[in-house]
Amino acid sequence: MSEKTIVQAINEALFHAMEHEDVVLLGEDVATNGGVFRVTDGLKEKFGPMRVIDTPLAESGIIGTAVGMSVNGLRPIAEIQFFGFIYEAMDQMVSQATRMRYRSNGRFHSPIVVRSPYGAGVNTPELHADSIEAIFSHSPGMKIVMPSSPYDAKGLLLAAIEDPDPVLFLEPMSIYRSVREEVPDEAYTVPIGEAKIVQEGTDATIVTWGPPVVWLQQVVEDYAKQGVSIELIDLRTVAPLDIHTIVASVEKTERLCIVHEAVKTNGIGAEIAALVSERAIFSLVGPIKRVTGFDSPYPAGTIERDWMPNPSRVKIAIDELLTYE
């Protein structure tokens, strides 16, 4: 047990996973260079260039090759260097990987893990940082995991590699190295599809995932000082959604605010709002709030701060929710 960053926790998980000889890693610059964020550092030295594979620069090629490898008994972990580059691989992701089980009537399946850093906060050039998890959540067959802490990152990645279905594993670029916590040195899994109640509360529920989990803890603390008890839920997996945890919380607090970094319209927040309306609308005392990115293309660096959800926008939403009785 020692303090680790998310990058270190993921790197350690990969070392554990590759002890199984059917696990291979492939992507751009993942082998010799150890990845542009050094997440795969040291793996080629230990496991060799036929299991840690520098591919030609072609995202569809990476995912399509991984799909073929998985059909023939391997468990490939493919890296897409930045999540904004994944559009090049859309067919292989949503029409091929996710449908292999159904299209082959269960004869084959495609247990690939696609790792990719996503999201704002590190001033990447445009078209790098998109948060487009919702697009993939519209493709049944894929699981989408979005950890916000080193402990969860390691455990969820190991669970993703064991999972029999394709898993999109999205790594929060902005907190890759800024969050540290105690992480066991040995291998362990955190179940996919289970949300985590980060802070229990009774007056309102905030549902979020990824980097906002980190700064929202301060927001929740600020409210606690005023005697307001907020329940903070980290979804951790956005597909499949842990709707039971959300509904149970809303039935208790009667107020719901969803915070996400992605574009507002048709985001995962919209789906959560719809599901809560279907299942718990009579528990709510006021409208469901969403604090999100804006409905524009993901912005250039100088606009990033205005675009992203932040504590003051969340407080405005929560204050309004608290006026309903």
Add this chain to the structure above:
Amino acid sequence: MEMTKWLDEQGNLIGDVAVPSDDVLKTMYAEMKRGRMIDTKMFKMQRQGRMALVAPVSGQEAIQVASALVLNKEDWIAPSYRDSVATMLHGMPLENIIRYFKGYSDGGGAPEGVNVLPVQIIIAAQMLHATGVAFASKIKGEQARTVTFFGDGATSQGDFHEALNFAAVYKLPVIFVCQNNQYAISTPVSKQMNTETIVERAKAYNMAYEYVDGNDILACYDVMKRAYDKAQDGPVFVEAVTYRLGPHTTSDDPKKYREQTEEQQWQQKDPLVRMRAFLEARGLWDAAFERAIEDRASEEIEEAVAKIEETPPPTLADMLEKVYETPPTLIQEQIDGLRGNE
């Protein structure tokens, strides 16, 4: 580019070549004929409203039969939607082929032990899967080869180039078989590319290649055997020049885009006619042999069709159960809702 050719259009042997055994020769013809009969039957059934949509293979049997004949059981095929002659010969049951084109959701599943990927619809997507399957064979130290089929239109897709490049860089045991049937629906090869042949692209990837008369099964067999051996050391590209005698699918009308004189010219080059003439000259074909093939194929087709038409297609709930290994809560609720209503 010199084309490998063993038989002229009258079925005469060209040059001094080592002809396979009589048994192999007869199998070649029998399998092409079987494929043609199944194709014809499915086309008729579609017109009778008993199939959803069919993509006919007629005209392209030679390269498909030759490819499947050189494969071993452990080898893989990543097919497109016009490759059922090859996949059946590699072990895909006729029943699955018919179910697929009837629109049953379970038709794409090869039985255990038959290494055939689901029918690919997205042009060239299967080529990357073939590259991946072959990559896995190489990593695992297995000898299996992977063959992927695609057409002339596929050569314009990004996945085509990415698959060739990945396979060449990592020297993977995959054989890329391009069936150049002259048209991608209505678009002729001349509008698909600015090169004389397709096979010359293999040179750009520094990959072994073969250029063959795709309607000459002896030449196809020769080329595929060679490709199979070479694939041990890296990818091989095969361009088989052929012709789709029928429409793109049962929804297509080729009169819109090609001349009847052109179709007639290619009918003269029909791979079945040519092989039959060759066999007859060697005393290996007679009317009784032809009838025996026809009777066997008819019986096989009738049996498969009867069996399928007696059983209902899979339901929506069956399909929902195949989206994930274990349905997540929200899907399970949908399944329960459907099962409750049954």
